Amino acid sequence: MQFKPRTIASAVASAMMLMALTAHAKDQIIAEQVSVSGILPDRLESVPGAFSVIDEKELKESAPFSIREALTRTPGVHSVGEDSFGLGLNIGVRGMDPRRTSRTLLLEDGMPLFLAPYGDPSAHYSTPLERVQRIEIVKGSGQVLYGPQTVGGMINFVSRPLPANGLAGSVTATLGNNDFSGLHANVGYGGELGGVMLDVLQKKGDGIRKNHDFDVREYTLKGQLKISERQTIHAKLSQFIEDSHISETGLGTLEYAEDKFQAPTGKNDKFEQERNTFQLQHVFAINERSKLSTQFYRVSNKRASFRQINDPGGFDDAGNNSTGYSVIDRCSTAATEANAATCGGRWRPREYDYWGIEPRLDFSHNLFGIESDAVIGLRYHAEDIRRNQFRDASPLAQSQAWAEQFGTHREDIRIDTKAWSYYAQNTFHVGNWSLTPGVRVEDYEIRTDIVRADGEEQNNPESNLNNRQTVVLPGFGLAWNGIAKTTLFAGVHKGFAPPRPDRDINEGSGANTAVADKTKAEESTNWEMGLRSSYFKGVGFEATLFHTDFDEIVINNGAGTFINGGESKMSGLELAGRVDFGRIFDTAHNVYIMGSYTNLFTAKFARSSPNAAVDGIVNGDRLPYAPRHLASLNVGYQHPFGIDARVGVDYVSSQEPDSFARVLPPVDAALSGLSGTIPSYTLVNASLRYKPQGSKVSFFLSGHNLANKEYLATRVDGMAAGRTRQILGGVTYAF
Template sequence: MKRFYPLFILLLLIQITGTFAIDKKSKDNFLSVQGLVLDVEGSPVSYANVFVKNTVKGTLSNAEGVFQIFDLEEGNYELQISAVGYKTISTAVSLKKGEFIDLGSLMMEIGVEMPEFSIIANKDRIFSQVPGAVNYLDRKEIQSLKPLSGNEVFRRVSGLNVVDEEGLGMRVNIGIRGLNPDRSRSVLMLEDGVPVALAPYGEPEMYYSPAIDRMAGIEILKGSGQILYGPQTIGGVINYITPNAPENEEGSISLQGGQGGFFSGLINYGNTLGSTGFQVNLLRKSAENVGPTQFGITDFNSKVLFKLNDRSELGAKIGIYDEESNSTYIGLNQVMYDQGGQDFERLAPDDRLNVSRYSLSLSHLYRFQPNIKLRTIAYGYTTTRNWNRQDFSINSTNTPPSNWTGVLWGDESIPGGAIFMRDGTGQRNRQFEVLGIEPRLELDHELFGAVSELKAGIRLLAENAKEQRVNGTKAGVKSGDLIEDELRTGRAFSAYFQNETKVSDALTLHGGLRLESFNYKRNIYRRNFSGIGVRDTTLVAENSVQEIIPGVGFTFKPSPVITVFGGIHKGFAPPRTKDAITSTGDALDLEAERSWNYELGLRTELAHWLYLESTAFLLDFSNQIIPVAESAGGLGFGVVNAGATRHQGLENSIIVDFAKVFGLEKWALDYDVQVTYVDAYFSEDRFKGDININGNKTPYAPEWIINSTLSVKNEKGWSGKLTYNYVGDQFGDETNQILPSVNGRIGQIPSYFTFDAVLGYELMEKNLSFNVAVKNLTDQRYISTRRPQGIRVGLPRFITAGMNFNF
């Protein structure tokens, strides 16, 4: 706790400063320009971005479309106004000393946009109508971090516990509000509204993670609005947003290089020709030695938009992804970590993971009337995940196996302290196919005498998974004997509606219902049975799960700058199809995960320089399932039924614009902090061995997580950002064992903190910028995780440099 006392002191100073600074606005800040942003029908465009080019000045229009810009010096300026779904407009302003200009009404034309699903309304990017905790990170914020991976971006969001595995976020592990972060199983992951997990129902693991480099934004929803999506409604929804076709020809080239041969290169190009727009990007990312990791990624994506007529648009999107890395499951044991000097050794240098993904989606929007829209999205994708991993042996007597290669890690003098590398491999090859279609009706109505918006739709989805395990008799080989062979299939139907009713100018009610129906089957053709050996078989297990998921919420605005929100919804996640048969061949009738989720929060802009958000939450599980997959440090099969658990806590965010506080004319100076407190524990009697774990903390659920940034920029083009991240103590297992096991997989994970820094310089007139970024500035050594099979040490100090050119 002492490590972040300075943050609490700073928060106190901010509040004290605010007491005096609210009245200071009229004395030290002078209003230079104001205006009103309207659409062609005369309705206000809320929360449009208003930017004064070649300066650090900018703002958002308010809920009524009004914007104000303070402290501009005498001179000629160009204001650029943009909003999602509208064409960008510019207007010239000539300002004399001490003069105030009212631009009056500025009209924005509706732009052509991909008819995709987003989880936040385009006109509500500061969430005045969202009945729950929600976050939106735009491209500017993403790029300012110069992230190695999406993990750095997700840490900017309160309530999220992001666990590094290989330091590069290729397999993202996110836990929301104390939920298990392993492979992000408890989070619904989308890209432009389309699922991206291996199999959204049966195996929602994130072995493929969309590259953050190519994203235009990230949406995170944790409230009752989740029922519009599914199948998972437990932790939250994360939606990656890719860039749409630009109105005019534009492109960019981004290059970043660093230690260990790290390279990232991204090329973007797009244009709109007549009624057709397109956007294309190609990413190449690679490294020889980032920590222990060697990898190469090629990622191609393209979007095309056809405006068919005034009523209809059609969009198409394709993606091709190819990855090869030396990702491995084996990590350090506790002996190696304590001895030091081996943090980034490649214990199994021949391990290889190949991931390839091909995706296609079509989206269509048809406007029957201005108030009636039908939005349809159809998609299909295949993911191949082939992982070749060398076998190894650990035993309490440190007895070498018969096929020992002679390579030993650890210490033979300590019982169980040696890792013996074996002359054999296990190739775990999986191929997934997903096909889905979802039409959604959007209706603005006044059926009950109040302004309302109805969203209703259905979804049909089919998923197949083919898995084979091939055991090789030499390390590094890619062939061998077929040990396991199986096919898993799933067929799902969903139907849902959500109605938003504006009861008054201040109060909006939200209510909805979702139906999930999932039928799945597991066919095992070949398997290694305990005490019998490898046999061909015809084992079949099938089951079906149906669930009705209600949700209600509200937003209440007692004033234009205060929003109170809350909601209750049912949490649901279907069981994994892979767990439908035990290792001995017995069929399991698995239960789904179920919970009731509650939250109550407040969003407010107390002053034009201060924004606050605070949310209290409770997740009450009647049945939470914790997978005992190898990636969770288990045996590689089955599940642990955790029974009843409870997750409760607070999420707090504060954003301060110090440039407005102190009347800085040529500087932007922003500070923000996100503080998360989570108390997640088992809430009923349950025994693991002789230990009753009732009241114990759930694994990988730190009580405290803090992320904070200080950003500075001046009109000469210099910028800087300092980011602080703190993660509190957490446990590696249900028994809350503090002392670490010799193999390193169980034991308390001590708290740690890191600092990241970015220094940038922009040549505005040449559309060229340069940057230097330092990750883990103070070179902290810490355990990031004890999963999958041993300790992973956090990335040491890592330096990159890069440039970006827009054309």
């Protein structure tokens, strides 16, 4: 009889759970309560790695415009803004390429948020801040409990809990320049047996570039039912709808010089998305020291984008020289608003469906004669991806329905994924020490069927396009708490990211067999050591040294393709702290200073590519979009009367573009907008919040990029400017 790896792993995991439950029957150690939605344990002093928590109080005080601003003050986190509201998140951690956050695992209450965590790890959605109670950012130890993207950090958005004592809710109205408006309403009822809560949100406004307006809506229903003294069911149903006019292609050099905020095809370009989510959790408190939680999730996401410009500044991948001006590629005419109205383009409708089920056991024990906290779990996850593309030069093709019926069906790719994940972690508490070994096993298969490519039906042997792998990912961390309110920590873990499929797959030659340039899976070894402390009254600080050895890093190779970049290294220092003078001098007038700084002193390719003249991968060259310095400094004032005001600056040092853009022919390099350093920039921000004592009403005002600095944000698909001054104010009534 032949045993498959997943069969063996399932048996081992089941045996471990059974053994743990048996041990509990004899053990009377009381365990810490573990959150059903957080990824950090309650005993934060024992966490052997770097993490940050942005709580609800901080989110209210700073009034961030989007997720990007909320994360700015987190050391080690780099967020690139290419659209006004962060609808397409670009977050990189410790030197990882931030493009679409593909190497930073995004979660909501422990559930993955990507379009498809294995088959297409792109972030076109994140939990709206209005629904967030806190944001957890984990960069070190503990990542073996989550996956599959474990090469970088993890960000978990913990949603607001249900009311616990009767009826409660809030209404918030927001207005700002750039035609921004927002309305958020939340109402719920809760008691001993559970409760229910409804959340409604709409935000809209103008984007960074002209004609780039956006409109997003979200409806969320959340419920909880206590079915017995030991069992509780949590459920959440959510629908997100986006209707945006965003040109995914940037500008050529000449276009950017003439008007960096222009978007000649912006009136016609579209990004439409409908995301439906269902999450169900059953929590069984076995006894006072153990809990078995089972999570089920299902996500259905339909997204369709329409664009008329394929290459910035006239650049294309056929070797033709750029003109510096974009061309409507279906009509081969200059990209102007007048020409755009008479031309078609290409639609990219895609459907992503995935679901998963994950039982997890959290318990405390002294099975080895040592007080311990343990986690054992497994997850089954399945994905179904359908990617299509339709093109036509007729202006009627601006309608998706017309393009699908009468246009050229250029691409039809179907990707199915099945993945089993198993993990176990134990924290031994020995005196002032906490030692945490853990392991994760990823056993997955990605099956790709290219039905159509470049408009031609394909005859491809499916076995050539599949990826099948079993990966063992160990981790170990330790923490020492021998000094009051201080933790020294160190850790190492193995990171892993599945191979990434190309965005566009071309037809083959001869037998008309499609070419699927399969990338290899990325693997990393992540080291860190540091400390965090609040030993001194009114002072909190943290410092972390980190180093990552990367193998087969995946990078953008232009024209929508990805390749392995071989070995790379990232090393750096993270610092963060806050000083509250009100606490130090025991006064109600609290002046505070808070800041963070990241020095990414190493972020380089560690091996030259055999094809370096084309892909630009040269040993020692800096990795793309990995700024050496990130800094944030804020000064604020708080008073019990309800005032909280702050002003601050955020600094990002210069960045290098994608490696392929560094070896473009001279004319393309000069005019396409893809090549050249992204200069450093500094932004000034401020916020003011006032909540009168005893009042149910609060007021807030915030400003971002108050100096109205014009700066280059990215060159990924051509030159794209960052957002100019954004001011917004609003009022909240809570009951």
